Amino acid sequence: MNKKELTALVDQASKGITSEEEMAEAMKFIRKSFYEKALNAELDEHLGHERHAASDSGNTRNGHSSKTVYSDSGALEIETPRDRRGDFEPQAIKKRQTRLPLMDSKITYLYAKGLSTREITDTLEELYDTAVSPTLISRVTDTVLDQVIEWQSRPLDGVSHCLSGLYCGEGSSRRESD
Numbered sequence: 001m002n003k004k005e006l007t008a009l010v011d012q013a014s015k016g017i018t019s020e021e022e023m024a025e026a027m028k029f030i031r032k033s034f035y036e037k038a039l040n041a042e043l044d045e046h047l048g049h050e051r052h053a054a055s056d057s058g059n060t061r062n063g064h065s066s067k068t069v070y071s072d073s074g075a076l077e078i079e080t081p082r083d084r085r086g087d088f089e090p091q092a093i094k095k096r097q098t099r100l101p102l103m104d105s106k107i108t109y110l111y112a113k114g115l116s117t118r119e120i121t122d123t124l125e126e127l128y129d130t131a132v133s134p135t136l137i138s139r140v141t142d143t144v145l146d147q148v149i150e151w152q153s154r155p156l157d158g159v160s161h162c163l164s165g166l167y168c169g170e171g172s173s174r175r176e177s178d
Helices: 001-013 020-047 100-113 119-130 133-152
Strands: 061-071 075-084
Touching: 020 061, 061 100, 075 133, 100 119, 100 133, 119 133
Parallel strands: none
Antiparallel strands: 061 075
8 A cells, every 4th residue: 555545544434533543543443443353364275265264174263262462552463363273373472462562662661770579560651551460571571571671681701881971991082091
């Protein structure tokens, strides 16, 4: 879709939007629709045929499951399609995935800034109207904790830090005679 087509769609859609809340709801709807269409396209690919088409494999659509995923625009109720054999593995939103990647990066960012799990929970609820448990926050931060510790304890490759300008070791731009 080109910029001109997108602009026409936005112009048409924005005629009925009169508040920030309506704008937020419209964005959530667009995001929900995008993910559901992507999941249905993945199932079409997996099955080898489109919806309502004849199947040679014997594997067909088998309704859908409802799941809640958390995003930076709030909680989204997504309808995930199923197949009869149960071997469909969606990629857009994987099985048992409850957060979109952007949400994980926001949690990690707040954690890196020193916020506690409770403070992160409160912040996400206030900013995105998304109720996330402190346990979920802990699970997300635990996944990156080993990487953070490894990065913090990495060798500095022979470069010493200057402490309050009193001493600068190897790699410093200050000369010893200063």
